[in-house]
Amino acid sequence: MAKLPESFIDNLLSRIDLVEIIGTRVPLKKQGKDYSARCPFHDERSPSFTVSPSKQFYYCFGCGAKGTAISFLMNYDRLTFMDAVEDLAKRAGIEIPKDARPADTDGSRDMYAALEASSQFFQKQLAASDKAKSYLERRGVDAKSIAAFGIGYAPEGFNGLIDALGSDERRRGLLEKTGMLSKSDNGRLYDKFRARIMFPIADRRGRVIAFGGRVLEKDDGPKYLNSPETPLFHKGRELYGLWQVKQAHNKIPRLIVVEGYMDVVSLFQHGITQAVATLGTATTPDHAELLFRNSADVVFCFDGDKAGRAAAWKAVESILPRMRDGRQAFFLFLPEGEDPDTIVKTEGADGFEQRVNGAMTLSDYFFEELSKDVRLNTLEGKARLAEKVKPYLQKMPDGAFRDLMTERLQSVTGVLGAPTTEAPKPASAAGISPKRSLVRAVITLLLQQPVLGREVEPPFAFADLDLPGIGLMVALMETLHARPDISTALLLEAFEAHADYPALQKLALTDMPGDETIWRQEFLDAIAQLNRQARQQRLSVLRQRMAQSGLSLEETEELRDLLKPN
Incomplete structure (x- = not known):
């Protein structure tokens, strides 16, 4: 498949209303020029998810989720890149270039x-x-x-x-x-x-x-x-019924994992439209990630026999390393000889829901299971439980849930749990000074209003300035000239691999003072100042060289030009 032209992607996203795309899936609330919501990619109590219609990108201050309409569909609807592009192109009423359509090379x-x-x-x-x-x-x-x-x-x-x-x-x-x-x-x-x-x-x-x-x-x-x-x-990556669940819910309130196809169908038929099934295999890490990407609350429903308990523990081992804060897991064990199909038929949807609502929390099931055959009224038993629990705690991501699980271990045994690893401190941006500077101001204006990049034609007089961030600023300007219709979102995307990408994100989200109508003049004034600085820097270099070793003919002419009044 030929690569989609950047101009096509730029044009496609310029025709798409990102607020509409996200708003049909996530309830958005107007907040100034932007929109906010609770992030659809992680569970949170207060909204930290921002959608900017002017910049055509979204960003979550909580989990760092970010991107364009394409990346949103890829992450929220779990589409491939081309599937997301085809969906948006159909919505916008434009044709994908024929030579860029996916060829059936793999059949x-x-x-x-x-x-x-x-x-x-x-x-x-x-x-x-x-x-x-x-x-x-x-x-x-x-x-x-x-x-x-x-x-x-x-x-x-x-x-x-x-x-x-x-x-x-x-x-x-x-x-x-x-x-x-x-x-x-x-x-x-x-x-x-x-x-x-x-x-x-x-x-x-x-x-x-x-x-x-x-x-x-x-x-x-x-x-x-x-x-x-x-x-x-690949059976370890798929869930039966997930497609039907997604058709029934814009935002899935919870997922109930059962064992059989008939269980899923029967629950749906009785109005419980959140059931999925693993495909004849134990819950895998891929299953766990897929479950939590679609819902923050997951209930695992198993038979209460030995096989059901073994399957439940496999699920525990798969989900613990993915229990970021906000995610919840529960375990429901049915009476021997019963399954969700029989329960919902005999007790109705209300009866089954009551059982689900009374399911054990992950933490309760975890400690109950590991405490079996352990005499907690003895020091030896407490030590054994601590040794059994610690390896699991070490696999959990840092956060409140891990801290609370560690506290629970300590309250039961008196033994401190696994030490919490300090999160690495983010490195400061190498090129962009945290202080206010002309370069920082220009970069911020370019990110906020990419059309400003057209105001200055290359070659750029300021390109050789010895200032932090000047190389990044030049790269931004060159990108804007190569792709004149690019949006803020795509400009950020183009620099995703750059060392200063985190700083660019922050600058793009900066709430700029003043009216947009005066930004152009501010931009041109900053460029003019940088050009004067570049002229002075070059004058200093030539004068120093003239004093030390003399100038070539070309350098002499350049010095004369620089000394002429503007």
């Missing part, structure tokens, strides 16, 4: 199409199968849920899907690559899923990337069969 477009076709095939088979429909009716799954989750049926026999979709070698290759076919020892391809209720697994854009299949009868093989790992599907 992913064809793979998505093959999986979507497979999903449509299974849905048609369900409509034609009395046996499959009867099973779903017995399980209480209604037509609305079947449609919302795209539930289908893989027919009996080895050739249903391959006969319908694998009409040539290329199509069969795609079905095999996406995990829809298996191969026998003699090389014969056949349907992987047979006589199973089929649950399509969707990615963050709602595209089918895999399937889970459930048997209709207990003796028909493994209860659940999932797609194997493919170029599109």
Whole structure:
């Protein structure tokens, strides 16, 4: 894929109302020229998230989240860069340059199409199968849920899907690559899923990337069969039902992690539209990050048996290193032999909600589990618990939650927990002096109003000044001339790898005094002063050189020009 031209990105973002993009997902409140909200990327009590319509960028003073409309969609809607660009281009009514459209070099477009076709095939088979429909009716799954989750049926026999979709070698290759076919020892391809209720697994854009299949009868093989790992599907990174949850909520209040596909469907059908399921695997670190990126509150719901407890502890190990302040995790254990599907059917949505609201906190479950088989009424037992807890505390991020967990360990055992690591102090900007200076003033004005960069044509007389930040100022000016329509957000983005990027961010967010109409004159006055300083600096150099070793003919002419009155 050819790189998207910078001019296209500049033009695209100039046509987009960032306040509208963010405002449909996060409740914004007008605050002067800007808008504020509680940050959607971390949990907080008071708003530290700022959206600037004039500069077309957002910034959170709490967690540091920042960027343009593109980065917001990438982080909030979990889109790829090109997906976010396509979404915004469609909204703005402009075409992406043909030579920059993603080429199907890896065959992913064809793979998505093959999986979507497979999903449509299974849905048609369900409509034609009395046996499959009867099973779903017995399980209480209604037509609305079947449609919302795209539930289908893989027919009996080895050739249903391959006969319908694998009409040539290329199509069969795609079905095999996406995990829809298996191969026998003699090389014969056949349907992987047979006589199973089929649950399509969707990615963050709602595209089918895999399937889970459930048997209709207990003796028909493994209860659940999932797609194997493919170029599109990695089970440790995906959550069944997350796409449906995101369609039901602009901002997800909490996520309930359950174990089965039917649990998710049943909870949704009863109005509990925050359920997701891991895909036949324990909760992974990727799952944990995905969960908390979508909601600050996560409830893990497991069977109360030995297997359920083991799964819960796996979840604890995955989430503890990600328990930044504001995030909360809870653990709900159901009676043996029960699951969310059966509970919600017998107790209703209110009964299940009551159980969720009474779930154990992470801290309670953590200390309860590690205290098993430990005699806390003895010094030896307290020492054993402290040794078991400390390694977990060391893996937790610094913050109030870690401090409180450490205090709890101390209150239970009398032993101090893991020492809190002091956060590294941010290095001061190398090039920009913290004091007020002409260079700092010009850089601030350029960030606040990039159009000012057009007022001065290169070559820049001030470029050789021996002043802190002059190199950065010149680089900003050159960027503004190369991209005359660039916004503040994109100008910052262009310098994201620069050592002074944190300082640039602060200057861009500075509340400038005075009216914007006088900024142009202030800018031109500052440039004029810098040019005079550059002239004086060059005069000093030439005079010193003349006194020490003499000047060349060209330098003599330059000195004469500099000595002429302006």
